[in-house]
Amino acid sequence: DGGITQSPKYLFRKEGQNVTLSCEQNLNHDAMYWYRQDPGQGLRLIYYSQIVNDFQKGDIAEGYSVSREKKESFPLTVTSAQKNPTAFYLCASSVQIGLAGVGEQFFGPGTRLTVL
Amino acid sequence: SQQGEEDPQALSIQEGENATMNCSYKTSINNLQWYRQNSGRGLVHLILIRSNEREKHSGRLRVTLDTSKKSSSLLITASRAADTASYFCATDAGDMRFGAGTRLTVKP
Numbered sequence: 001d002g003g004i005t006q007s008p009k010y011l012f013r014k015e016g017q018n019v020t021l022s023c024e025q026n027l028n029h030d031a032m033y034w035y036r037q038d039p040g041q042g043l044r045l046i047y048y049s050q051i052v053n054d055f056q057k058g059d060i061a062e063g064y065s066v067s068r069e070k071k072e073s074f075p076l077t078v079t080s081a082q083k084n085p086t087a088f089y090l091c092a093s094s095v096q097i098g099l100a101g102v103g104e105q106f107f108g109p110g111t112r113l114t115v116l
Numbered sequence: 117s118q119q120g121e122e123d124p125q126a127l128s129i130q131e132g133e134n135a136t137m138n139c140s141y142k143t144s145i146n147n148l149q150w151y152r153q154n155s156g157r158g159l160v161h162l163i164l165i166r167s168n169e170r171e172k173h174s175g176r177l178r179v180t181l182d183t184s185k186k187s188s189s190l191l192i193t194a195s196r197a198a199d200t201a202s203y204f205c206a207t208d209a210g211d212m213r214f215g216a217g218t219r220l221t222v223k224p
Contacts, residue, residue, distance in 0.1 A: 033212060042120075042204060042216035043159075058211065090158055094212075101146025101208040107158035 003027065006091050006108035013078070013085070013115050021076045021111045023091035030096060032074035033105065036060060037088045046089075049074055050096070078113065086115045120148075120205040120215030128221040135192040137218040139205030140185075146208045148181055150190050153202045153217070162190075162203075197224045 004025040013019045023032065031050045035043040045058030049068040063082025068074055074093075078085045089112075092105040123138045139148070147166045151159040165172045165181045165188065172179045178191040192199055202217040 035214070042122075043206075043214040045211060045213065048211055056211070059213075088156075092159075092212075101210070102212055104149065104161040104164055105151075105159070105206070105212060107160070109158050110156075112156075 004091060004093055004106050004108040006089075006111050008111060009109065011111055011113045013113065015115055016080045018077055018079050019113065021078065021089055021091075021113070023074045023076065023108060024072055025074075025093040025106070026072060027093055027106060028071070029093035029106070030071070031094045031102065032068070033092045033094070034058075034064070034066065034074070034076045035090045035092065037090060037110075043090060046076065085113055088112050120207050120213060122203070122205060122215040122218045124218060125216070126219045126221070128223065129195055130223050131195060131197055133195055133222075135195050135199070135220055135222070137190045137203050137205075137220070139188045139190070139215055141188075141205075141207045141213075141215075142186065143207075143209050145183075146210075148179075148188050149206045149208070149212075150177075150179060150188075151204045151206060151214075153204065155202075159204065192220075195220075195222045197222050 007022045033048040034046040047066045049055035065077045090110045091108045094105045095103040120139045120141045149164045150162045153159045163174050176193045181188045199222050204217045206214045
Protein backbone atom coordinates (compact mmCIF):
# COMPACT_ATOMS: atom_id res chain seq x y z
CA ASP A 1 0.00 0.00 0.00
CA GLY A 2 1.22 3.47 -0.79
CA GLY A 3 1.23 5.98 1.99
CA ILE A 4 3.03 8.02 4.55
CA THR A 5 3.98 6.68 7.95
CA GLN A 6 5.13 8.33 11.14
CA SER A 7 6.64 6.74 14.18
CA PRO A 8 6.31 6.54 17.04
CA LYS A 9 2.65 7.39 17.63
CA TYR A 10 3.38 8.60 21.17
CA LEU A 11 6.71 9.86 22.44
CA PHE A 12 7.75 11.01 25.88
CA ARG A 13 10.85 13.05 26.42
CA LYS A 14 12.61 14.41 29.44
CA GLU A 15 13.55 18.05 29.41
CA GLY A 16 16.98 18.61 27.89
CA GLN A 17 16.83 15.59 25.58
CA ASN A 18 16.81 15.62 21.80
CA VAL A 19 14.31 13.33 20.09
CA THR A 20 13.87 12.36 16.46
CA LEU A 21 10.49 11.79 14.83
CA SER A 22 10.39 9.53 11.81
CA CYS A 23 8.50 10.21 8.58
CA GLU A 24 8.60 7.86 5.60
CA GLN A 25 6.66 7.92 2.34
CA ASN A 26 6.48 5.51 -0.59
CA LEU A 27 4.40 7.76 -2.81
CA ASN A 28 7.40 8.96 -4.82
CA HIS A 29 6.62 12.54 -3.81
CA ASP A 30 9.32 15.15 -4.13
CA ALA A 31 8.04 17.49 -1.44
CA MET A 32 7.74 16.74 2.28
CA TYR A 33 6.63 18.90 5.19
CA TRP A 34 6.60 18.99 8.98
CA TYR A 35 3.85 20.74 10.89
CA ARG A 36 3.16 21.33 14.55
CA GLN A 37 -0.39 21.41 15.92
CA ASP A 38 -1.28 22.61 19.39
CA PRO A 39 -4.65 21.76 21.00
CA GLY A 40 -7.55 23.43 19.23
CA GLN A 41 -5.21 25.15 16.80
CA GLY A 42 -4.31 24.95 13.15
CA LEU A 43 -1.09 23.65 11.68
CA ARG A 44 2.12 25.64 11.77
CA LEU A 45 4.87 24.90 9.28
CA ILE A 46 8.21 23.89 10.81
CA TYR A 47 10.30 22.84 7.80
CA TYR A 48 9.70 21.71 4.27
CA SER A 49 11.76 20.09 1.55
CA GLN A 50 11.03 20.22 -2.15
CA ILE A 51 13.91 17.99 -3.22
CA VAL A 52 16.50 15.66 -1.76
CA ASN A 53 19.36 17.37 0.10
CA ASP A 54 17.50 20.66 0.28
CA PHE A 55 15.06 22.08 2.82
CA GLN A 56 13.71 25.42 3.97
CA LYS A 57 12.61 26.83 7.29
CA GLY A 58 8.94 27.40 7.92
CA ASP A 59 7.40 29.77 10.43
CA ILE A 60 8.56 28.04 13.61
CA ALA A 61 11.88 26.35 12.78
CA GLU A 62 13.72 27.46 15.93
CA GLY A 63 14.60 24.49 18.11
CA TYR A 64 14.03 21.96 15.32
CA SER A 65 16.29 20.38 12.69
CA VAL A 66 15.67 18.16 9.67
CA SER A 67 17.54 16.20 7.04
CA ARG A 68 16.53 14.96 3.59
CA GLU A 69 19.14 12.42 2.53
CA LYS A 70 16.62 10.18 0.78
CA LYS A 71 13.48 11.00 -1.17
CA GLU A 72 11.44 8.69 1.03
CA SER A 73 12.53 10.01 4.40
CA PHE A 74 12.31 13.36 6.22
CA PRO A 75 13.12 12.96 9.94
CA LEU A 76 12.52 15.80 12.37
CA THR A 77 14.71 16.30 15.44
CA VAL A 78 13.25 18.26 18.32
CA THR A 79 16.20 19.69 20.17
CA SER A 80 16.56 20.84 23.76
CA ALA A 81 16.51 24.40 22.41
CA GLN A 82 12.78 24.06 21.67
CA LYS A 83 11.21 25.70 24.71
CA ASN A 84 7.74 24.21 24.53
CA PRO A 85 7.89 21.03 22.43
CA THR A 86 4.77 19.28 23.75
CA ALA A 87 2.49 19.10 20.71
CA PHE A 88 1.09 16.93 17.93
CA TYR A 89 3.50 16.67 14.98
CA LEU A 90 2.27 15.94 11.48
CA CYS A 91 4.31 15.02 8.45
CA ALA A 92 3.01 15.38 4.90
CA SER A 93 4.16 14.84 1.34
CA SER A 94 2.95 16.13 -1.99
CA VAL A 95 3.72 16.42 -5.66
CA GLN A 96 4.41 19.69 -7.35
CA ILE A 97 1.88 20.48 -10.06
CA GLY A 98 3.90 22.80 -12.21
CA LEU A 99 2.75 26.38 -12.30
CA ALA A 100 -0.27 25.47 -10.22
CA GLY A 101 2.04 24.90 -7.28
CA VAL A 102 1.71 22.33 -4.54
CA GLY A 103 -0.67 19.46 -5.10
CA GLU A 104 -2.72 17.48 -2.66
CA GLN A 105 -0.87 16.82 0.57
CA PHE A 106 -0.96 13.34 2.06
CA PHE A 107 -0.62 13.30 5.83
CA GLY A 108 0.75 10.74 8.20
CA PRO A 109 -1.14 9.77 11.37
CA GLY A 110 0.97 12.08 13.53
CA THR A 111 3.26 11.75 16.56
CA ARG A 112 2.13 13.11 19.90
CA LEU A 113 5.18 14.35 21.81
CA THR A 114 4.99 15.00 25.53
CA VAL A 115 7.83 16.52 27.52
CA LEU A 116 7.90 15.31 31.11
CA SER B 117 2.34 33.09 10.46
CA GLN B 118 -1.07 31.68 9.56
CA GLN B 119 -1.98 32.50 5.99
CA GLY B 120 -5.61 31.44 6.06
CA GLU B 121 -8.20 32.50 8.59
CA GLU B 122 -11.34 30.38 8.84
CA ASP B 123 -14.69 31.67 9.91
CA PRO B 124 -16.57 30.70 11.98
CA GLN B 125 -14.27 29.05 14.53
CA ALA B 126 -17.08 26.65 15.47
CA LEU B 127 -20.34 25.67 13.80
CA SER B 128 -23.10 23.42 15.12
CA ILE B 129 -25.94 22.27 12.86
CA GLN B 130 -28.56 19.53 12.57
CA GLU B 131 -28.22 16.60 10.19
CA GLY B 132 -29.56 17.46 6.76
CA GLU B 133 -28.69 21.14 7.01
CA ASN B 134 -25.99 22.79 4.93
CA ALA B 135 -22.72 23.96 6.47
CA THR B 136 -20.74 26.90 5.12
CA MET B 137 -17.21 27.73 6.18
CA ASN B 138 -15.19 30.68 4.98
CA CYS B 139 -11.48 31.25 4.55
CA SER B 140 -9.63 34.51 4.01
CA TYR B 141 -5.97 34.87 3.14
CA LYS B 142 -3.43 37.61 2.65
CA THR B 143 -1.12 37.00 -0.31
CA SER B 144 -1.37 35.84 -3.92
CA ILE B 145 -1.70 32.09 -4.18
CA ASN B 146 -1.19 29.29 -6.67
CA ASN B 147 -4.07 27.28 -5.29
CA LEU B 148 -6.20 26.82 -2.20
CA GLN B 149 -7.01 23.49 -0.63
CA TRP B 150 -9.51 22.29 1.97
CA TYR B 151 -8.76 19.51 4.44
CA ARG B 152 -10.67 17.64 7.09
CA GLN B 153 -9.31 16.38 10.40
CA ASN B 154 -10.99 14.01 12.78
CA SER B 155 -9.88 14.44 16.38
CA GLY B 156 -6.32 13.28 16.98
CA ARG B 157 -5.78 12.16 13.40
CA GLY B 158 -3.90 13.30 10.34
CA LEU B 159 -5.55 15.55 7.79
CA VAL B 160 -7.42 14.28 4.75
CA HIS B 161 -7.49 16.25 1.52
CA LEU B 162 -10.96 17.24 0.32
CA ILE B 163 -10.58 19.51 -2.68
CA LEU B 164 -8.08 21.76 -4.47
CA ILE B 165 -9.08 24.86 -6.40
CA ARG B 166 -6.57 26.65 -8.59
CA SER B 167 -6.18 30.40 -8.64
CA ASN B 168 -7.76 30.63 -12.10
CA GLU B 169 -10.85 28.66 -11.04
CA ARG B 170 -13.92 30.17 -9.37
CA GLU B 171 -15.93 27.15 -8.32
CA LYS B 172 -15.42 23.44 -7.90
CA HIS B 173 -17.64 20.55 -6.85
CA SER B 174 -16.91 17.16 -5.37
CA GLY B 175 -19.87 15.10 -4.23
CA ARG B 176 -21.61 17.09 -1.46
CA LEU B 177 -18.80 19.65 -1.38
CA ARG B 178 -18.81 22.95 -3.21
CA VAL B 179 -15.83 25.30 -3.02
CA THR B 180 -15.67 28.84 -4.33
CA LEU B 181 -12.66 31.08 -4.71
CA ASP B 182 -12.64 34.86 -5.08
CA THR B 183 -9.06 35.99 -5.65
CA SER B 184 -10.06 39.67 -5.75
CA LYS B 185 -11.34 39.37 -2.17
CA LYS B 186 -8.74 36.77 -1.20
CA SER B 187 -11.43 34.50 0.14
CA SER B 188 -12.84 31.01 -0.31
CA SER B 189 -15.85 29.16 0.99
CA LEU B 190 -16.58 25.49 1.56
CA LEU B 191 -20.20 24.36 1.46
CA ILE B 192 -21.18 20.91 2.68
CA THR B 193 -24.72 20.09 1.60
CA ALA B 194 -27.11 17.70 3.35
CA SER B 195 -24.72 17.25 6.27
CA ARG B 196 -24.40 13.98 8.17
CA ALA B 197 -23.26 13.21 11.70
CA ALA B 198 -20.14 11.65 10.13
CA ASP B 199 -19.17 15.09 8.78
CA THR B 200 -18.36 16.16 12.35
CA ALA B 201 -14.69 17.18 12.20
CA SER B 202 -12.41 20.19 11.93
CA TYR B 203 -12.03 21.74 8.49
CA PHE B 204 -8.96 23.68 7.40
CA CYS B 205 -8.12 25.77 4.40
CA ALA B 206 -4.54 25.77 3.18
CA THR B 207 -2.99 28.21 0.75
CA ASP B 208 -0.12 27.52 -1.58
CA ALA B 209 2.03 30.60 -2.08
CA GLY B 210 5.23 28.64 -2.68
CA ASP B 211 4.75 26.66 0.50
CA MET B 212 1.67 25.53 2.36
CA ARG B 213 0.03 27.57 5.13
CA PHE B 214 -2.98 26.43 7.11
CA GLY B 215 -5.62 28.40 8.95
CA ALA B 216 -6.80 27.70 12.48
CA GLY B 217 -9.80 25.71 11.26
CA THR B 218 -13.55 25.51 11.75
CA ARG B 219 -14.84 22.93 14.18
CA LEU B 220 -18.06 21.51 12.69
CA THR B 221 -20.51 19.53 14.80
CA VAL B 222 -23.44 17.85 13.06
CA LYS B 223 -26.11 16.68 15.47
CA PRO B 224 -28.13 13.58 14.55
